[in-house]
Amino acid sequence: MSESAQEASADLDALVATGLAGLVPRPFRVDRSRRETADTVTLTLAPVTGGSLEFAAGQFTMLGVPGVGEVPISISGDPTWPDALQHTVRDVGGVSHAIASARAGDVLTVRGPFGTGWGVGDGEGGDVLIVAGGIGLAPLRPALLELLAHRHRYRTVTLLYGARTPQDILFAEELAGWRGRFDLEVELSVDYAPPSWRGRVGLVTALIASVAPEQTLALVCGPEVMMRFVTTELLHRGVPAGQIRLSMERAMSCGVGLCGHCQLRELFVCLDGPVFRADRVLGLMAVEEL
Amino acid sequence: MPNQSTGTEAVLDLPGLQALVDALAATHTVIGPQVSDGAIVLGPLARVDQLPVGMGDDQDAGSYRLRERTDRAVFGYAASAVPAKRWVFPPREPMSRTHDDGTTVSVEPVLARPQRPVALFGVRSCDLAALAVHDRALLARPVPDPWYAQRRAGLFIVVAACTTPARSCFCVSMGTGPAPGAGFDLSLTELVEGEHRFLVTSGSPAGEQLLARLPTRAADTVDRSAADAALRQAAESMTRAMPTDGLAALLLGQPEHPAWAEVAQRCLACGNCTLACPTCFCTSIVETAELGSPVSERARVWDSCFTADFSHMHGGSVRTGISARYRQWMTHKLGAWVEQFGVSGCVGCGRCITWCPVGIDITEQARALARPAGQEPRERKP
Amino acid sequence: MRTMAETLADYPFFAGLDDEAMALVAGCATNVHLAADEFLFREGEPAERFFLVRQGRVALELHAPGQGRVVLDTADDGDVVGWSWLVPPYRWFTDARAVVPTSATAIDGACLRGKCDQDPVLGYQLLQRVAVVMYARLQAARVRMLDLYAAPGGSRV
Numbered sequence: 001m002s003e004s005a006q007e008a009s010a011d012l013d014a015l016v017a018t019g020l021a022g023l024v025p026r027p028f029r030v031d032r033s034r035r036e037t038a039d040t041v042t043l044t045l046a047p048v049t050g051g052s053l054e055f056a057a058g059q060f061t062m063l064g065v066p067g068v069g070e071v072p073i074s075i076s077g078d079p080t081w082p083d084a085l086q087h088t089v090r091d092v093g094g095v096s097h098a099i100a101s102a103r104a105g106d107v108l109t110v111r112g113p114f115g116t117g118w119g120v121g122d123g124e125g126g127d128v129l130i131v132a133g134g135i136g137l138a139p140l141r142p143a144l145l146e147l148l149a150h151r152h153r154y155r156t157v158t159l160l161y162g163a164r165t166p167q168d169i170l171f172a173e174e175l176a177g178w179r180g181r182f183d184l185e186v187e188l189s190v191d192y193a194p195p196s197w198r199g200r201v202g203l204v205t206a207l208i209a210s211v212a213p214e215q216t217l218a219l220v221c222g223p224e225v226m227m228r229f230v231t232t233e234l235l236h237r238g239v240p241a242g243q244i245r246l247s248m249e250r251a252m253s254c255g256v257g258l259c260g261h262c263q264l265r266e267l268f269v270c271l272d273g274p275v276f277r278a279d280r281v282l283g284l285m286a287v288e289e290l
Numbered sequence: 291m292p293n294q295s296t297g298t299e300a301v302l303d304l305p306g307l308q309a310l311v312d313a314l315a316a317t318h319t320v321i322g323p324q325v326s327d328g329a330i331v332l333g334p335l336a337r338v339d340q341l342p343v344g345m346g347d348d349q350d351a352g353s354y355r356l357r358e359r360t361d362r363a364v365f366g367y368a369a370s371a372v373p374a375k376r377w378v379f380p381p382r383e384p385m386s387r388t389h390d391d392g393t394t395v396s397v398e399p400v401l402a403r404p405q406r407p408v409a410l411f412g413v414r415s416c417d418l419a420a421l422a423v424h425d426r427a428l429l430a431r432p433v434p435d436p437w438y439a440q441r442r443a444g445l446f447i448v449v450a451a452c453t454t455p456a457r458s459c460f461c462v463s464m465g466t467g468p469a470p471g472a473g474f475d476l477s478l479t480e481l482v483e484g485e486h487r488f489l490v491t492s493g494s495p496a497g498e499q500l501l502a503r504l505p506t507r508a509a510d511t512v513d514r515s516a517a518d519a520a521l522r523q524a525a526e527s528m529t530r531a532m533p534t535d536g537l538a539a540l541l542l543g544q545p546e547h548p549a550w551a552e553v554a555q556r557c558l559a560c561g562n563c564t565l566a567c568p569t570c571f572c573t574s575i576v577e578t579a580e581l582g583s584p585v586s587e588r589a590r591v592w593d594s595c596f597t598a599d600f601s602h603m604h605g606g607s608v609r610t611g612i613s614a615r616y617r618q619w620m621t622h623k624l625g626a627w628v629e630q631f632g633v634s635g636c637v638g639c640g641r642c643i644t645w646c647p648v649g650i651d652i653t654e655q656a657r658a659l660a661r662p663a664g665q666e667p668r669e670r671k672p
Numbered sequence: 673m674r675t676m677a678e679t680l681a682d683y684p685f686f687a688g689l690d691d692e693a694m695a696l697v698a699g700c701a702t703n704v705h706l707a708a709d710e711f712l713f714r715e716g717e718p719a720e721r722f723f724l725v726r727q728g729r730v731a732l733e734l735h736a737p738g739q740g741r742v743v744l745d746t747a748d749d750g751d752v753v754g755w756s757w758l759v760p761p762y763r764w765f766t767d768a769r770a771v772v773p774t775s776a777t778a779i780d781g782a783c784l785r786g787k788c789d790q791d792p793v794l795g796y797q798l799l800q801r802v803a804v805v806m807y808a809r810l811q812a813a814r815v816r817m818l819d820l821y822a823a824p825g826g827s828r829v
Binding site for chain 2: 008015019025093107109249251256258260268290
């Protein structure tokens, strides 16, 4: 083989190896399945072989069931303790039903982690405001855990969480613990509640109290309409759009920008996102059926 | 490193062309144009008499007909009905197999590993440009497509310069033809006036090496000026053009232009354009499991942004309307593509125009976007 | 002991009103204290007052056969409860119940309506403030109508 042919062959081997690493899954065993709500569980996974999955808060994986299929699911675990890979999965479709039904000992497949993270560290020295709606708390839990792991580096840390009903509140025990902390402000609100509910009822935006706009990094995740509404409120309060980060969701098949499904105009949500600066996606979110 | 020059010119006659096919066939699976089911398609090729000898084509919006030429040209037609992409990017590519016997689960990658590399013979400048587009969309990425990489690595390309464009063609306006750009191993320009011959040019060291083994004669000024004239005449005869000036901005900046709703009344969302397009690369990963078998397979299959399912998330599709799906396809192809990959996704082959069952013309749609809302095009005289 | 005008000045609702206007409003205001589960008002009753929550939580509720009581909204510290005093027929549309022990400032709506009629500038300033509250609550109600967090295709409740 000539020198250039050898080079070309080495280049090809490298390309193929990188490609296969992203597109061929690894088997992970379910260590534990914890029921969060009627339709949502948190799975703790460990690799069948090989090392644990290092990830950044806000990233996702393509989580699959052999013979059924895969879907993009945010990692909901602790980025400072990647040995336990956690996903909080809502049973809303064929594949997610199969995943949510997995029991301890079952084997799932994992590709990733993929996508951009929250960039929590960018908020160091300032205030961090987390606004979550519904299942949107799952991808924000790693951000909060990272903040708490390095709590002294930040000024105020606030979690505002809107859920549908008191029964739909995720991580309920952990939330109770967070509410008891003196270095963390936690407010939650539900859309529907019986009179026995002592908490707040209303939209999550109503929870936004006074902010120091220039010093605030806002991390927002929830249904797109909720994120638009929260962003409008934060902009109204003077938080620069560049300091508001949103986690977008679109259909995904490959997770690495090759299949085309997740395109939001020029953006590949899987690759350029899922976490975007608000000023990058606000205009795109305004276009119907984009 | 030996001096491997390129750009050597020579002349082949018909037996010389057969010698080229034979030389390629010794190491490659040769894929070339041939008539099948009333159309010129690409398929395995062993002999030059399998080529569409003396055949031409008439292609226009929603219309494709073969016709007999008055000469014995073997490349006397425009873009093949089926683009070359399937030979490097097949409609179904197995990716991995999962073995789950109930106690242990393992996943094995499935590699492309073609037994023999493919030689594309007689593909057009637009096909060559499309390969370069795919290289950007599938290879020069954070996670490259490993199967495309394997198939692409061994590919040998003999491009045939286009001397008989169809009415659907607009490669001149896209800057992709009719003369081939870079990226080929050998280029052929067919000359039918006088002696039936081919001006052959090498475009790579591999092409140069192969050319040296062929029974050629030196190219003279008559050959060169005949080839130049043929290509110039082809360029001048091209009737369609894409209005590329400011097109990306027109596409990206007008998501609510009435042209989208108008085209949606005609578009059937059949996805023919995306299958016929040489650069469309959207896929889905599908999982198949056989009853009673512990093995399931994941494969990448071609998909189309024209299906409602394509944008389906839990709860529903993002693009429920055909206007949104047509907008996605065209805005991506000619607008967002440039931002993503630094090059337009359209190579001007005209296949989407020819193979649209209702004759939607992407160049006309581009012109519609340049018109202020409410201004209708003048009726075409029948 | 703080004056009523000082108490009112703590509410964001009154921010920007001049001293004269504050004095007029203070003339219509009284402080109230509610035990948990005590009602501020009941559906259908004449709406003669509105409330500003100083500390605590008030739930706006309706009851429906088969659904029991449903909490429509809650008001927390600094929030305003009630605008039926402003709009004929001046009757409460919902119940308002203190969820926890709550202290609030009650404003006599009939008294304030009279003052606003005499002083359109004051009336406009108050209406602007009420409009902001109503707008925010209407927007929130509209977004909640979408039931965004519901399971796809699932039914409400």
